[in-house]
Structures are given as C-alpha cells and as structure tokens.
Amino acid sequence: MPTEDTSIPIALLRDVGDALLKRPGAKVCDPLTQKPIVGLSTEYCLTVYVAGERGSLSWRVTEPIKGDHNSCKPSFTVKDDDYPDSWVWVVGYIHNHPCAATPSSLDLAAWPTDKFDPYVAMAEVRLIPGNPAPATYKNTAIEMASALVAERQDGTRVFLRYFSTGEVQQWSDANARWMTLGTCAPRGENSLSPTPRCDHEPLKLLSQ
Numbered sequence: 001m002p003t004e005d006t007s008i009p010i011a012l013l014r015d016v017g018d019a020l021l022k023r024p025g026a027k028v029c030d031p032l033t034q035k036p037i038v039g040l041s042t043e044y045c046l047t048v049y050v051a052g053e054r055g056s057l058s059w060r061v062t063e064p065i066k067g068d069h070n071s072c073k074p075s076f077t078v079k080d081d082d083y084p085d086s087w088v089w090v091v092g093y094i095h096n097h098p099c100a101a102t103p104s105s106l107d108l109a110a111w112p113t114d115k116f117d118p119y120v121a122m123a124e125v126r127l128i129p130g131n132p133a134p135a136t137y138k139n140t141a142i143e144m145a146s147a148l149v150a151e152r153q154d155g156t157r158v159f160l161r162y163f164s165t166g167e168v169q170q171w172s173d174a175n176a177r178w179m180t181l182g183t184c185a186p187r188g189e190n191s192l193s194p195t196p197r198c199d200h201e202p203l204k205l206l207s208q
C-alpha cells in the first residue's frame with residue numbers, strides 16, 4: 001500500500017480489524033455490564049511500522065500478540081523481511097477492545113513520550129522518538145499514532161486512533177474522515193480510574 005497518509009491509514013485499519021476481530025475472544029463482551037469477561041474476552045496487539053525508501057514507503061504490521069481480557073503488550077522492535085533496520089520505523093501499535101471502549105490511561109501511556117514519567121505530559125510533537133530522522137514520504141514526516149479496532153454488539157465497527165500528543169480520533173464513514181473526539185492524557189499511575197483525563201469528558205464515540 002503506498003503511503004499517502006501521515007499516520008495510520010483507515011484502509012490498513014480495516015484490514016487489521018478483519019484479521020484481529022476473527023480471533024478467539026476478540027469480540028466477547030458481557031452484554032449486561034458492557035465489560036470484558038475474564039478468561040474469555042481477549043485483546044491482541046500488533047505493531048505498525050513503515051519500511052522502505054523515501055518516496056516508496058509502505059505501511060506494514062507484525063503478527064498479533066495475544067493478551068488477556070483487558071490488556072496486551074505489543075513488541076516495539078520489528079524485523080522486516082525486505083528491509084534492514086535502518087529503513088524500518090515503528091510508528092505505533094493496533095489493538096482491539098472487546099467492548100469497544102475508548103483508549104485507557106494505560107493505552108495512552110504505552111508510548112513513553114516522557115520516558116521518566118509518562119504520566120506527566122504527552123509529547124509535543126508526533127514524530128518518532130529515538131530515531132535520528134523521522135520516516136518521510138516525499139516531504140511529509142510520518143507521525144506516531146496507535147489505533148483501536150472494535151465491533152459493537154450491533155455488528156458495526158469502531159476505528160479509533162490516538163496520537164502521542166493525546167488527540168483521540170474516530171473514523172467517520174459518514175464524513176469519510178477522522179473526527180477528533182478530544183485530547184487526553186493518562187490519569188496517573190495511582191489513580192483508580194482506568195479512563196484518561198480528557199478535555200471533553202467522558203469521551204463519547206460517534207453514534208454511527
């Protein structure tokens with residue numbers, strides 16, 4: 001797939017959604033509590049990266065790693081069959097939420113934008129930390145983002161992506177574009193609430 005988007009494209013997310021949501025437990029949600037079921041609901045994580053030469057980057061993903069009912073851990077290093085490490089940029093990860101919940105504090109903290117204390121603040125820029133030069137397609141730098149795929153009980157799919165700067169977006173079929181739901185930051189390691197702190201609370205999914 002040619003790289004035209006500056007971060008995770010919807011076409012890639014749809015393909016990943018098709019694959020992830022077929023896996024055992026990926027859509028299992030308690031209909032009464034709207035909570036994942038321990039031992040049945042299962043999250044899967046896969047790493048998203050771009051690889052190739054300037055002008056011909058392609059979006060790629062790793063094989064999914066199985067987690068448990070409320071978390072999964074992506075690998076942050078990848079080995080690509082076609083390109084050496086210096087032509088590979090990890091830009092984020094994709095996982096499923098069995099009950100179509102918005103990103104958790106842990107999700108937002110998973111990309112350590114501040115290695116010493118990820119709970120203090122989100123990054124100011126969306127470029128890939130630790131890389132001497134960001135991946136660029138023509139003259140546009142690829143931005144870090146992670147994403148969530150889910151299926152509601154009525155069978156409709158939800159695609160969310162969130163940036164290292166904290167914006168959470170949902171793909172809108174009606175508008176054919178990403179809509180920003182709010183800007184969030186992890187609530188802090190000692191907080192009892194799994195939901196992040198957002199400028200619009202609670203973060204509401206688009207109804208479509």
Ligand SMILES: [Zn+2]
Nearest residue numbers: 097103104107
């Ligand atoms: Zn999550």
